[in-house]
Amino acid sequence: MPFTLSKASPARVLSAALPEARWRPGLAAHPFHSEIFAPATEASGAGLALALARDALAAARQGEDARHVLWVQDRKAMQLGGRPCVAGLPSDLRHRLIHVAASTPEDALFALEEGLKCRDLACVIGEIAGNPRALTFTASRRLSLTAERHGLRLWLVRLDAEPDLSSARMRWRARAAPSPAPRWHPSSPGPATWRAELFRARAHAPGAWMLSDDTGTLCIRRDHEADCAAPDFVHLARPTFGRSLAARARA
Structure with a gap:
């Protein structure tokens, strides 16, 4: 009997024809469990986590959410990067931060899991240093299931x-x-900016972006300019040609 190729299923043809979804700020569908790998010599990890959290709350129309934010750190993470600076937080989060200083990674994982069960929290941010033995795949799976079960x-x-x-x-x-x-003021500090690489995601293709947080809005920088920069109203006034406006008025 001659060998014949079977026809591809419509589902496979459709999935192959559709382009992969690209991540961008402002998407409504945010995963319940994300990880950010960052060096301890800078605050890029905590800053990006906070920016992504605020972007998710804004996309879910929870920007005016008055619930608290839980921030958990183990001892080594506090020694390397320090505690969250309340004065440096956005003004709408300074009075809503709950900080937990855990002695060990085991205590930090316990606090994270218990915090994910509390619906009175807006979101949970954690910081753990290194690759502790307690943070196994099973422990990570427990965090994912708890976050998805309670919607936090x-x-x-x-x-x-x-x-x-x-x-x-x-x-x-x-x-x-x-x-x-x-x-408007070249001598003042600019908005926080990160080189962010998404190397694993279930719903999005991998990619790398220059992300910037200007006035609480997460955006993608292109051509070394912030997309969310304030408009330059100087270009709205077109220069006059020939006679001045006063001369035209007298005429």
Whole structure:
């Protein structure tokens, strides 16, 4: 009997024809468990986690959410990067932060899991240094299932860690990047900017972006300019040609 090729199923043909979805700020569908790998010598991991959390809350129309934000750190993470600076947080989060200083990674994982069960929280952010033995795939799976079961999102910052087995739905690498020069005052500090690489995601294709957080809005920088920069109203006035406006008025 001659061998004949079977026809491809319509589902496979359709999935192959559709382009992969690209991540961008402002998407409504955010995973409940994400990881951010960042060096401990800079605050890029915590900054990007906070920016992604605020972007998710804004996309879910929870920008005016008055619930608290839980921030959990183990002892080594606090020694490497320090505690969250309340004065440096966005003004709408300074009075809503609950900080938990855990002695060990085991205590930090316990606090994260218990926090994900509390519906009175807006989101949970965690910081764990290195690759502790307690953070196994089973422990990561417990965090994912708890977050999905209770509908609360978790951003776990991994300081000076190597990507290992994890059930996180989205995994990032973050590094600090030069801020764009402010438009109105070149001597003032620019908005926070990160080099963010999405190297694992279930719903999006991998990619790398220059992300910037200007006035609480996460955006993608292109051509070394912030997309969310304030408009330059100087170009709205067109120069006159020939006679001046006063001469035209007298005429």
